[in-house]
Amino acid sequence: MFGALIQSGLHIAFAIAWPPLLLGVITRTKAFFAGRIGPPLLQPYYDIARLLKKGSVLSDATTWVFLAGPVAGLAATLIATLVVPLGDRAGFVSFPGDFLLVAALFGLGRFLTASAALDAGSSFEAMGAAREMTFSSLAEPALLLGFLVLARVSGALDLSDMMAETLFEHPGQQGAAIALMFMSLFILLLAENCRIPFDDPTTHLELTMIHEVMVLDHSGPALGMIEYARATKFFVFAALLVRAIVPIAGDRLWADWPLFATGTLAAAVLVGIVESMIARLRLARVPVLLLSACMLSGFGIILLAR
Amino acid sequence: MNHSPLLDWRVGRAVPLELIPRLDLALLQASVIEGVREGLRIKALFGLVSVADKAVHIYAILADSARGRVRIGQAILSDDRLPSITPECPQAHLFEREIAEQFGLRLCGHPWPKPVRFCPGPDAMPAAHGAERVQVGVTDFFTVAGDDVHEVAVGPVHAGVIEPGHFRFQCHGEEVLHLEIALGYQHRGIERAIKRVPQKQTIHLIEAVSGDATIGHATAHCQVIETLAGREPPLRSQAIRGIALELERLANHSGDLGALAGDVGFLPTASHCGRLRGDFLNMTALLCGNRFGRGLVRPGGVRHDLEPERALECERRLDAALRDLEGTLSLLWETPSVQSRFDGVGVLPQSAAFALGLVGPAARASGLELDARQDFPSGIFRFAQTPVSSWPSGDVFARAYVRWLEIRRSAAFIKDQLHALPDGPIASDSIHMRPDHLAVSLVESWRGEACHVAITSSLGQLDHYKIVDPSFHNWAGLAFALRNQQISDFPLCNKSFNLSYCGHDL
Numbered sequence: 072m073f074g075a076l077i078q079s080g081l082h083i084a085f086a087i088a089w090p091p092l093l094l095g096v097i098t099r100t101k102a103f104f105a106g107r108i109g110p111p112l113l114q115p116y117y118d119i120a121r122l123l124k125k126g127s128v129l130s131d132a133t134t135w136v137f138l139a140g141p142v143a144g145l146a147a148t149l150i151a152t153l154v155v156p157l158g159d160r161a162g163f164v165s166f167p168g169d170f171l172l173v174a175a176l177f178g179l180g181r182f183l184t185a186s187a188a189l190d191a192g193s194s195f196e197a198m199g200a201a202r203e204m205t206f207s208s209l210a211e212p213a214l215l216l217g218f219l220v221l222a223r224v225s226g227a228l229d230l231s232d233m234m235a236e237t238l239f240e241h242p243g244q245q246g247a248a249i250a251l252m253f254m255s256l257f258i259l260l261l262a263e264n265c266r267i268p269f270d271d272p273t274t275h276l277e278l279t280m281i282h283e284v285m286v287l288d289h290s291g292p293a294l295g296m297i298e299y300a301r302a303t304k305f306f307v308f309a310a311l312l313v314r315a316i317v318p319i320a321g322d323r324l325w326a327d328w329p330l331f332a333t334g335t336l337a338a339a340v341l342v343g344i345v346e347s348m349i350a351r352l353r354l355a356r357v358p359v360l361l362l363s364a365c366m367l368s369g370f371g372i373i374l375l376a377r
Numbered sequence: 378m379n380h381s382p383l384l385d386w387r388v389g390r391a392v393p394l395e396l397i398p399r400l401d402l403a404l405l406q407a408s409v410i411e412g413v414r415e416g417l418r419i420k421a422l423f424g425l426v427s428v429a430d431k432a433v434h435i436y437a438i439l440a441d442s443a444r445g446r447v448r449i450g451q452a453i454l455s456d457d458r459l460p461s462i463t464p465e466c467p468q469a470h471l472f473e474r475e476i477a478e479q480f481g482l483r484l485c486g487h488p489w490p491k492p493v494r495f496c497p498g499p500d501a502m503p504a505a506h507g508a509e510r511v512q513v514g515v516t517d518f519f520t521v522a523g524d525d526v527h528e529v530a531v532g533p534v535h536a537g538v539i540e541p542g543h544f545r546f547q548c549h550g551e552e553v554l555h556l557e558i559a560l561g562y563q564h565r566g567i568e569r570a571i572k573r574v575p576q577k578q579t580i581h582l583i584e585a586v587s588g589d590a591t592i593g594h595a596t597a598h599c600q601v602i603e604t605l606a607g608r609e610p611p612l613r614s615q616a617i618r619g620i621a622l623e624l625e626r627l628a629n630h631s632g633d634l635g636a637l638a639g640d641v642g643f644l645p646t647a648s649h650c651g652r653l654r655g656d657f658l659n660m661t662a663l664l665c666g667n668r669f670g671r672g673l674v675r676p677g678g679v680r681h682d683l684e685p686e687r688a689l690e691c692e693r694r695l696d697a698a699l700r701d702l703e704g705t706l707s708l709l710w711e712t713p714s715v716q717s718r719f720d721g722v723g724v725l726p727q728s729a730a731f732a733l734g735l736v737g738p739a740a741r742a743s744g745l746e747l748d749a750r751q752d753f754p755s756g757i758f759r760f761a762q763t764p765v766s767s768w769p770s771g772d773v774f775a776r777a778y779v780r781w782l783e784i785r786r787s788a789a790f791i792k793d794q795l796h797a798l799p800d801g802p803i804a805s806d807s808i809h810m811r812p813d814h815l816a817v818s819l820v821e822s823w824r825g826e827a828c829h830v831a832i833t834s835s836l837g838q839l840d841h842y843k844i845v846d847p848s849f850h851n852w853a854g855l856a857f858a859l860r861n862q863q864i865s866d867f868p869l870c871n872k873s874f875n876l877s878y879c880g881h882d883l
Contacts, residue, residue: 084792093677198864201549256542268714271642275536276868278529279640301799314828342590354551 074324076157081328086152089332090306091299092116093339097266115302123293130288132192140187141286141293145300147180151240151307153282154230156314156330162233162322170218170230174211174306177263180300181207188285195277199284202354206269206281209361210262213255216368220252221315223375234314235321247373253315260308260342262361264301267346269357279354309338381408383439383448383506388753390696391605391814393877394832397449405437405452406462412448413466413883418734418747418818420447420828422472424454425481428834435478436843438817438830442714442752447817452719454482461487481613491516494561499569513561514543521554526584529864533562540878548864553659556859557869558852563882571842579839584671587846587880588840592661593616593822594626594844594864595674597829600755602676602816605810605833612757612799613680617864619692619757620794621661621670621679624788626823628657630738630780630787631702633875638709639778640869641718649705656698661689680802688795700789706781720854723870726771735854736847738783739874742775749821771858776873812837824848824877846880 084182095112102109111117129137151173153163162169184201188196221233224245238249262269266283279285286297313319319327352360400408409419417439424433431453438736440447456817459482463470474491477484479498484490495513512534526549533541541562567582574582577598583598584591603610635650658668665673665681675680681729683691709715725735730743740747750758750766766782768775815832825847834840855874859867 101644105644106587107648169534194527198529267642274642277536278531279869280868281863331733346642348642349643350638350712352714353718354863356717 077324078321079163080158081324082159082163084155085157085328085332086149086303086306087333088283090302093305093309093335094302096262096339097335097346100340101347103343110359114263115298119144119295119299120300121300123292124296124374125291127142127289127291130191133190133288134175136183136190137187137288140184140190141289141296141300143183143297144180145296145303147176147183148300148303152303152310155307155310156231156234156321157310157318158319158321158328160235161229165231167228170222170228170233171215171231174218177214177304178207178211180304184285184297189288191288193288195284195289198278199242199280199287201281202281203285206262206357206361209276209358210259213259213361213364213368216372217252217255217259218370219363220248220368220375223336224249224370233319234311236366237314237318238269244374244377245331248374249315251343251374253312253366253369255342255364255371256308258364258367260305260312260338261345262364263308266342268352268360271351279351281354281357305339306335309335312338362369367372380449381412381442383408383412383437383450385441386447386449387449388445388817388819389604391607391816392449394813394815397451397815400450400452400461402435402454402672403452405435406460408448408450409439410462410466411466417441417448418466418736419466419472420817420826421843421845422469422476423830423831423843424476424876425832426480426513428840430503435476436815436830438828440753440819440826440828442747445666445753449815449817452826454480457481458483458485460485464489467732471853476847486532486861487521492561494564496561496564498565508811514559516559518545518559519555519557521549523549524553525549527877531867542878546859546864546867548688548825551863551865553864553867554567555647555861555864556856558856559600560852560878560881562815563879565879567883568842568844572839576692576839578711579842580675582636582842585882587824587848587877588669588828589629590625590822590824590846590877590880592621592670592674592732593820593824593827594829594846595670596622596756597818597820597827599674599676601829601831602810602818603808603829604816604818605814606808607811608677608805608808610678610805611802612805613682615756616794616798617664617679617683617803618683619676619761620791621664621673622684622820622822623791624657624661624664625670626787626789627698627784628654628661629823630655630784633872634706634709634731634777634780636872637719637869638715639772640848640872643709643712643713643715646705646709650702651700652871653702653705656694660694660698663687663691663694675804677806678802680804681796685799689800691766692792692795693733697853699784703786705856710778710781716774718869719777720772721770721864722773723862723873724770724772724792725858727769729857730854731772733853733857734850735825736820737853738779739851740765740825741765742779744769747826749819751827752828753819755820757794761790761793763787773869773873799801810837810839822847824850824875824880825851844883846877846883848876848880850879851876853883 092117099109118139142224156162171267188200225236270281317334404621420440421438424435436451473645475493478492529546531544533543543559545557583594586594631650635647639647662668663671728746746765751765763786766779770778809832812835818829820827829846830843832841
């Protein structure tokens, strides 16, 4: 009972406090490769705190939908962190079919963010919303196919059991399927979190943006929530990645949580390295890479179906 | 050989005004069209109101790059109608719009008669100063109608710290059908101010035409003044001008390559080139104390000498910067993800580049072998040639790669000059311009040919001054290169041209 309480407490504490650090790690990694020192590791926390203290500027053209976007986006990703297992065996909430909830929560957040973008009535934001929706129609199947691989390997339909199966516990065909799923998930992590090569989170060029251009008109606390949701979403994907390869049983409190924390940091460093080494894709080529994410998981399923 | 009624002339000599043939407007326009058909390019087409007869005189100056000569002619406008030659000769489109705007003329037959800078000149016909004052950017735009066609308006306020300009895209989904560029926000009235200020202050205005091309414009201006005076500046000063001009090219080209890398999200090259641009600017500062070369070039010579110690220091820094640049750029050329972004994007075919009258690296990247340093050599470039760098593909890669070729050749030129700096003074004493003369100078500034034309009054003072920045030619090229491209590639294409807003707006 006491152990479960500590696990739950750690889960919530991690889900709330850890995500912005990962963005700080990515920025520092990129700075290192560019030969700069870069901003402090805790800069994303300062940024979010600063934004939350500010006032907002709202256009006369906007309605409540404009503010519902950031709020719902943050709520959706925060709920997702409760469902996904982190350093514990099961998430805060766990039930058969909960992986569908994670995918649906991301879909909901995306829908409301795009609605808020359209609500601003700007051609930029509408263009971004169109791009986001087009690309997510390929990203969502890839995510579900990935989950399907895990469900097939574990024979379970809840994330706690599905994520208990790691690459190293299954050499051979099942391991190969998980490895393919892992690659697919990494591509998705880059795509869903608007990292290079899909999107450039640091660019100022509106015409090239995908996700960032949808939130151009948000300011103050709303922007703070968007930034926080962005960090949290990255955290969820990093958690899925880590749990797919790192053997975390969830019963050794003092080994599992540090292992998990290190794993997410490693994922952030990996993203930073990728961003330092390649250029962005041409926008018209983005669907090709997303389709290959679908196909990687699809091949995983084929391997398991034999 | 010269069957044209225009005057065939050498660039480095002043023309007595009475030698310039005064033609019928129709004949002048016909000879411009004929000249362009022969392969000449319009370098300047401008109007001025003569003090003597209060009529609008139209001057045309064509450049014959193959022979290194210019053709000059003028005509008097009899009423407020200006028949357009743009349909036969697209190069003239912006020049004609400019003339029509400055003098309040009715432009007949022009496919797109719009204001250029939204500011009629002081000599405009009364009709132009109508009841409603024109506002910058408030104008009709070319529109495309139909299902799924949408319009995207960018600017004049941009997300980056850049100059103001308005871009209007007509898109079908992600594809750009048409791009229209509306400038004029930076119009400061430089040409008019030149006539107003004392002659000693003119150079300060010239240095502000386009801050990143300070040396290019200052050199063009000084050459025009020196040509009018018939005085050659000391050879040593010409060499120092040449070094400064090439340093300016190095700084801007390396900065552009870094910015191109940044636009595709390729960080290593982006950050290194940002630093290297600073190194090149600091070399200019070593030369004259200002990173952008202000206060170096003056009529009659230069203001700062280059002692052997500083020449050595400059060469040492140049070698170091060039080595770093080579390393970081080889990464840019060899990374497949970068190549996939550069290749085949924003293609400007050679025929279009010529028809629109493009100049500079943008023209050379479309395979045109145009370089004023080679075609109209002046100053030190008469004695030390640099080869023309061109590339045939006309895409973003070509515009990037031409810059790299030029960087290497400019660096070689600078080193040659530093080793063999001519002896002698760096400035000649006061110069007096001859009355009633016209002079043209063409200088290959880093963006392309900067053309300055000056006409002196009967008292030997500047009566009229015309500046044609390379950007004035090239903005249309950018609009053309965007046709049927992805709208998300616009920032990349824009950066590959990197044109000057204030140079266009003057």
